[in-house]
Amino acid sequence: KAGVTQTPRYLIKTRGQQVTLSCSPISGHRSVSWYQQTPGQGLQFLFEYFSETQRNKGNFPGRFSGRQFSNSRSEMNVSTLELGDSALYLCASSPGLADTDTQYFGPGTRLTVL
Amino acid sequence: KQEVTQIPAALSVPEGENLVLNCSFTDSAIYNLQWFRQDPGKGLTSLLLIQSSQREQTSGRLNASLDKSSGRSTLYIAASQPGDSATYLCAVLNMIYNQGGKLIFGQGTELSVKP
Numbered sequence: 001k002a003g004v005t006q007t008p009r010y011l012i013k014t015r016g017q018q019v020t021l022s023c024s025p026i027s028g029h030r031s032v033s034w035y036q037q038t039p040g041q042g043l044q045f046l047f048e049y050f051s052e053t054q055r056n057k058g059n060f061p062g063r064f065s066g067r068q069f070s071n072s073r074s075e076m077n078v079s080t081l082e083l084g085d086s087a088l089y090l091c092a093s094s095p096g097l098a099d100t101d102t103q104y105f106g107p108g109t110r111l112t113v114l
Numbered sequence: 115k116q117e118v119t120q121i122p123a124a125l126s127v128p129e130g131e132n133l134v135l136n137c138s139f140t141d142s143a144i145y146n147l148q149w150f151r152q153d154p155g156k157g158l159t160s161l162l163l164i165q166s167s168q169r170e171q172t173s174g175r176l177n178a179s180l181d182k183s184s185g186r187s188t189l190y191i192a193a194s195q196p197g198d199s200a201t202y203l204c205a206v207l208n209m210i211y212n213q214g215g216k217l218i219f220g221q222g223t224e225l226s227v228k229p
Contacts, residue, residue, distance in 0.1 A: 110155075
């Protein structure tokens with residue numbers, strides 16, 4: 001089974017621009033979560049989607065948004081980029097969010113904002 | 115508010131040593147606890163998942179325990195090897211009724227195993 005894939009792997013943007021990141025979960029998985037990882041804050045939860053519905057959202061400004069498509073693929077969008085948005089963005093997929101469901105992470109998208 | 119703490123932040127050991135990584139959490143209402151490994155610049159690899167009703171899980175040289183009442187988990191690595199060098203992350207899954215859930219991570223333990 002193919003793992004979680006994320007595209008692009010690397011991105012360089014300037015302040016004020018917007019960016020869209022993509023995540024393709026493992027086949028059959030319906031839950032997709034997004035996390036931001038920075039050296040100072042560690043891994044922080046952004047949002048979780050299940051069957052095209054956002055079920056939970058972390059404490060991030062409205063500039064961060066996402067969606068999930070009917071094939072479970074997910075995108076996240078960051079508008080009006082700030083320097084502090086530079087981070088590794090990780091996507092995780094799981095069958096659902098049962099207590100037996102391991103979350104499988106993709107390789108991440110490294111975003112640099114100049 | 116759930117908080118996860120990992121001690122120590124960094125650890126350097128000689129090859130062959132058995133070692134223990136610690137994780138503590140403040141709210142015992144967790145669905146499960148997962149241990150991950152992260153190599154520099156890479157994504158996370160799942161190592162072990164312990165359901166809230168379980169006490170431990172084993173995979174090869176790895177053994178993880180969970181004590182919900184005290185809010186603690188340990189990851190035991192037997193006969194460490196240089197290939198075990200990585201950052202080890204502990205995360206608890208908190209569920210919100212009808213609102214899905216989220217993993218809350220510790221800051222990680224950076225492990226270096228010297229040949």
